[in-house]
Amino acid sequence: MKTVAVANRKGGTGKTTTAVNLAACLAARGRSVLLIDADPQANATVSVGLPLAADGTGTAALLAADADLAAAAAPTPFPRLAAVPAGPALAAAEFGFEERGDGWQRVLRDKLTQARHDHVIIDTPPAMGFLAYNCLAAADGLLVPLQCDYFSLEGLREFAANLARIRQAHNPGLRLAGLLRTMHDPRTLLARQVSEGLRRQFGSLLFETSIPRNVRLAEAPSHGKPVIHFDRGCSGARAYEALADEFERKCR
Amino acid sequence: MKTVAVANRKGGTGKTTTAVNLAACLAARGRSVLLIDADPQANATVSVGLPLAADGTGTAALLAADADLAAAAAPTPFPRLAAVPAGPALAAAEFGFEERGDGWQRVLRDKLTQARHDHVIIDTPPAMGFLAYNCLAAADGLLVPLQCDYFSLEGLREFAANLARIRQAHNPGLRLAGLLRTMHDPRTLLARQVSEGLRRQFGSLLFETSIPRNVRLAEAPSHGKPVIHFDRGCSGARAYEALADEFERKCR
Ligand SMILES: Nc1ncnc2c1ncn2[C@@H]1O[C@H](COP(=O)(O)OP(=O)(O)OP(=O)(O)O)[C@@H](O)[C@H]1O
Ligand SMILES: Nc1ncnc2c1ncn2[C@@H]1O[C@H](COP(=O)(O)OP(=O)(O)OP(=O)(O)O)[C@@H](O)[C@H]1O
Numbered sequence: 001m002k003t004v005a006v007a008n009r010k011g012g013t014g015k016t017t018t019a020v021n022l023a024a025c026l027a028a029r030g031r032s033v034l035l036i037d038a039d040p041q042a043n044a045t046v047s048v049g050l051p052l053a054a055d056g057t058g059t060a061a062l063l064a065a066d067a068d069l070a071a072a073a074a075p076t077p078f079p080r081l082a083a084v085p086a087g088p089a090l091a092a093a094e095f096g097f098e099e100r101g102d103g104w105q106r107v108l109r110d111k112l113t114q115a116r117h118d119h120v121i122i123d124t125p126p127a128m129g130f131l132a133y134n135c136l137a138a139a140d141g142l143l144v145p146l147q148c149d150y151f152s153l154e155g156l157r158e159f160a161a162n163l164a165r166i167r168q169a170h171n172p173g174l175r176l177a178g179l180l181r182t183m184h185d186p187r188t189l190l191a192r193q194v195s196e197g198l199r200r201q202f203g204s205l206l207f208e209t210s211i212p213r214n215v216r217l218a219e220a221p222s223h224g225k226p227v228i229h230f231d232r233g234c235s236g237a238r239a240y241e242a243l244a245d246e247f248e249r250k251c252r
Numbered sequence: 253m254k255t256v257a258v259a260n261r262k263g264g265t266g267k268t269t270t271a272v273n274l275a276a277c278l279a280a281r282g283r284s285v286l287l288i289d290a291d292p293q294a295n296a297t298v299s300v301g302l303p304l305a306a307d308g309t310g311t312a313a314l315l316a317a318d319a320d321l322a323a324a325a326a327p328t329p330f331p332r333l334a335a336v337p338a339g340p341a342l343a344a345a346e347f348g349f350e351e352r353g354d355g356w357q358r359v360l361r362d363k364l365t366q367a368r369h370d371h372v373i374i375d376t377p378p379a380m381g382f383l384a385y386n387c388l389a390a391a392d393g394l395l396v397p398l399q400c401d402y403f404s405l406e407g408l409r410e411f412a413a414n415l416a417r418i419r420q421a422h423n424p425g426l427r428l429a430g431l432l433r434t435m436h437d438p439r440t441l442l443a444r445q446v447s448e449g450l451r452r453q454f455g456s457l458l459f460e461t462s463i464p465r466n467v468r469l470a471e472a473p474s475h476g477k478p479v480i481h482f483d484r485g486c487s488g489a490r491a492y493e494a495l496a497d498e499f500e501r502k503c504r
């Protein structure tokens with residue numbers, strides 16, 4: 001499962017925080033990792049200390065077939081962690097590339113075959129628009145971060161159908177890497193009920209690791225650092241290290 | 253400011269929770285309110301106790317010019333609160349309606365002129381795709397719920413430019429109704445710093461009211477009820493009542 005798209009149409013479920021910190025923890029374990037920021041918000045880009053991609057560079061250039069992967073990727077301040085940054089030019093892609101239908105997904109899929117890294121992790125935007133959809137069509141695995149709340153449960157009902165549709169239409173090899181509980185506060189009854197429901201429905205596809213609510217995870221991006229390079233002993237850092245370990249064991 | 257779009261491209265900032273509860277509180281004060289669910293996730297629809305819109309009904313039908321406003325709107329269990337529900341058919345709109353460019357926004361704007369309600373409140377999806385963009389192009393006012401975190405601050409930098417662009421291209425009359433701090437926990441330093449920064453930058457455009465983190469707000473949708481009809485004494489309910497009062501005073 002070399003290329004993993006971190007995705008959930010629901011907003012604010014910790015996609016970016018997960019993509020960035022899983023990538024950083026894998027790199028810290030000695031793996032070479034490429035983080036692709038496919039979200040015009042560019043939150044992942046700033047979280048690894050990079051400036052926004054100038055026009056003609058970064059993910060927009062990669063998708064427009066103007067650049068190959070090696071040209072679009074930039075080193076980050078962190079060893080073995082490279083990134084393809086997002087920038088303002090990527091916003092146009094959300095309204096629909098000129099190149100619609102199969103052409104689009106094939107571009108990304110072909111570029112990804114050039115990757116020489118151990119892991120490729122893609123941060124995707126919320127909502128099911130062109131960008132998120134095409135990342136799912138191009139990836140090997142899908143990691144779904146979610147909060148334990150009612151709307152997440154509702155969203156999962158459609159989720160299986162959506163995954164089946166993408167597999168059938170574009171990407172038969174797409175596998176679910178796992179569901180990850182984020183911003184998890186098991187002290188509330190709602191969170192515990194939803195968590196138990198997820199375990200019953202998804203079994204081992206629900207990661208054992210869950211990410212606790214920890215303000216250090218929200219502060220780290222303002223310093224341009226993944227959390228392990230900002231406060232490595234905090235509960236958020238330890239949780240993402242545990243996730244990286246579980247991910248490597250389970251998602252080959 | 254009759255039609256207000258509740259919008260923020262950032263995910264999970266409390267757009268739906270705000271659209272639903274502001275609408276419900278205004279209706280409880282005796283106003284007639286129409287809530288339009290323009291998000292394929294249909295979270296607002298379930299939050300007011302309605303089933304998902306069947307194909308050929310609801311917001312998708314409204315946008316496709318297949319239905320006028322009276323036909324698309326349905327009563328909710330709550331007095332004076334009507335809603336145009338979202339359903340699976342709305343997902344296609346996120347990938348771009350057949351009718352692109354000006355035709356699209358004009359459809360929604362024209363339908364909205366048929367509204368006989370005191371207030372029309374539109375819940376929009378995250379990400380800046382066709383649906384969110386066109387709701388902004390059709391509305392009179394824009395209410396932006398946001399969390400006091402680093403990505404929100406980053407997002408606001410582009411925000412003024414985006415607003416100007418929409419005004420110039422489609423909707424010169426669009427005004428900012430206000431910024432609303434949601435899930436606000438003033439005990440964390442990050443939240444206080446961002447909150448003070450917002451006040452300095454936006455002055456009275458930052459609502460005095462802020463919505464505290466309150467699990468009752470996350471539980472209410474699972475009962476198909478706005479929070480004032482679920483637990484009217486809780487901190488979340490009282491905060492949205494205060495917001496409704498401030499909104500009516502300031503956003504005429
Ligand atoms: N475990 C956590 N504890 C505390 N804060 C967190 C945690 N995870 C994420 N956050 C913060 O919550 C906010 C939302 O998280 P994030 O941006 O990663 O979600 P997202 O799913 O990528 O959002 P979007 O849908 O907009 O892309 C951010 O400010 C982030 O820093
Ligand atoms: N003040 C609050 N206290 C506790 N939970 C809240 C609060 N406001 C919203 N929530 C919960 O947080 C989650 C995200 O809120 P909501 O769905 O309203 O955000 P949104 O901006 O509409 O998300 P999206 O970007 O996916 O449309 C929901 O489960 C909601 O019930």
Ligand SMILES: [Mg+2]
Nearest residue numbers: 015016039043
């Ligand atoms: Mg994100």
Ligand SMILES: [Mg+2]
Nearest residue numbers: 267268291295
């Ligand atoms: Mg919403």
